[in-house]
Amino acid sequence: MSYISLVAVYMVIWWLCLFLVLPFGIRSHVEQGEGVEMGNDPGAPWRANIGKKLFITTILSVVVMVLLLWAMSNPVLQEYWR
Numbered sequence: 001m002s003y004i005s006l007v008a009v010y011m012v013i014w015w016l017c018l019f020l021v022l023p024f025g026i027r028s029h030v031e032q033g034e035g036v037e038m039g040n041d042p043g044a045p046w047r048a049n050i051g052k053k054l055f056i057t058t059i060l061s062v063v064v065m066v067l068l069l070w071a072m073s074n075p076v077l078q079e080y081w082r
Contacts, residue, residue, distance in 0.1 A: 001072070009068070014061040021057050025049065 001009075029036050032046040071077050 010061065010065050013064050013068075014057060017061040017064065018053070018057045021053050021060065024053075 026045045026048070028043050029040070029046050030042050034046070036042045
């Protein structure tokens with residue numbers, strides 16, 4: 001697999017992991033017990049913690065990519081793919 005293909009696969013894995021991680025820990029203003037200001041959606045997140053989620057996404061996607069590369073280079077698993 002070429003380096004460009006590896007980067008493309010990593011980016012797809014990263015986006016999938018991001019959409020997996022995004023809903024964790026989200027609480028709305030109503031669930032938090034705070035009032036909703038006029039014009040705001042009551043279901044809007046209270047704190048999204050995007051920086052933390054991007055870090056977790058990066059770590060998770062690196063782990064998934066390493067497992068994928070290991071599976072592709074493992075001779076036992078290659079027998080099943082042929």
